[in-house]
Amino acid sequence: MIEVEHLSKRYGAVRAVEGVSFSVGRGEIVGLLGPNGAGKSTTMKILTTYLMPTSGRARLAGHDVLDEPLAVRRKVGYLPESVPLYPEMRVREFLRFRSRLKDVPGSRRRAAIDDAIQMTGLEDVAHRVVGNLSKGYKQRVGLADALLSDPDILILDEPTAGLDPIQIGEVRELIRELGKRHTILLSTHILPEVEIVCGRVVIIARGRIALDESLEKLKAGQAVEVEVRGPSDAVRGVLETSPGAGGIRKLAVEGAAAGDPGVCAFEVRARDEQAVEELRELIARRVVQNGWALRRLDLSRSSLEERFVRAVRDAVVVDHEGEAA
Structure with a gap:
């Protein structure tokens, strides 16, 4: 449903996004962190x-976002971080206006508005002026707007910003329910929210993809962390070709x-997560056989928070190495 290929955006010398690629399948709920x-x-x-x-395709x-922007907008419901509303309109009046802009057929318009109001819990304020609502209710109005045309894809930027704990729980439950018939890409700073709502996480750091992994795989099992005094490329090659190794990622050197x-x-x-101890022993032997100093060899079980911090930190290290090169 969403295909992003080598997407970049630059403002002069400033790199906002650089070579971003990922995809989202039908019915997935993906957290963009x-x-x-x-x-x-x-x-x-x-x-x-x-x-x-600036370059790339989506x-x-x-x-295609470049060749068919209007067709894209018909398929997407978007909740931006700062919700643009008309404060002088009443809630139902605003949603009626937006449904006309979105070409919701006249025969379906009333039902679409009623459904959006009901799903986002706006029944009690549907006839109130938008400008007099709390920030939490304004956020709900923006979410109702995103749902009006029953889009195939929902893109939600900080959907629970400004909500109280009860409202946050209700919106999270709504997102899970919407995921049964919509593809959802959401951005949030609340990591527990991702664990509750999403099935996969894509982490962007310094304009590049730092991690793209399912929550189940991210949280499952253990990994071996190894620190070696030796040539980085050669060490990486030995680790990658170790029997039983399923994936490798460079870490920042600490201490x-x-x-x-x-x-x-x-x-x-x-x-095989059951064979992680054997993999640790094999790595130790191969490092020593190559004449490198084995400085650290640990088993680690990562939480989302740990992986987030590490992915961002490692992206900074890789970026600095690239600039130095």
């Missing part, structure tokens, strides 16, 4: 045709060796 300024909102604005990419429901170019660190995941 990243620190402030990482490129999340820029990516979402490109996908919703509010911004033109297709939503089979329609006293943080600035030492002769020391490298990697996380190695096992193909």
Whole structure:
């Protein structure tokens, strides 16, 4: 439903997004995470045709954002981080106006508005002036607007911002329910929200994809963390070709060796989570056989928060290495 290929956006010398690629299948709920300024909102604005990419392509429901922007908008419901509303309108009046802009057929318009109001819990304020609503209710009005045309795809930027704990729980439950018939890409800074709502996480750091993994795989099992004094590329090659290794990721070197170019660190995941101890022993033997100093060898079980922090930190390290090169 969403296909992003090598998407980039630059403002002069400033790189907002660089070479971002990912896809979202029908019915998936994917969390788009990243620190402030990482490129999340820029990516979402490109996908919703509010911004033109500098390079790369993106297709939503089979329609290209550059060649078919109107077709994309018909397929997408968008809740931006700062919800644009007309404060002088009443809630139902605003939704009626928006439904006309979205070409909701006249025969379906009333039912579409009623459904959006009911799903977002706006029944008690449907006849109130938008400008007099609390921030939480204004957020709900924006979400109702996104739902009006019953779009195939929902793109939600901080959907629970400004809501109280009860409202947050209601919106999370609504998103899970909407995921049964919509494809959803949502951005949030609340990591537990991702664990509750999403099936997969895409982390953007410094304008690039730092991690793209299912929540089930991310949280399952253990990995081997190894720190070696030796040539980084050669060490990586040995670890990648170790029998039983299922994936490898470069880590930042911590502690006293943080600035030492002769020391490298990697996380190695096992193909079979039951064989992680055997993989650790094999890695130890192969490192020593190659004549490198084995400085650290640990087992780690990562939470989403740990993986988020590590992915962002490692993206900074890789970026600095690329600039130095």
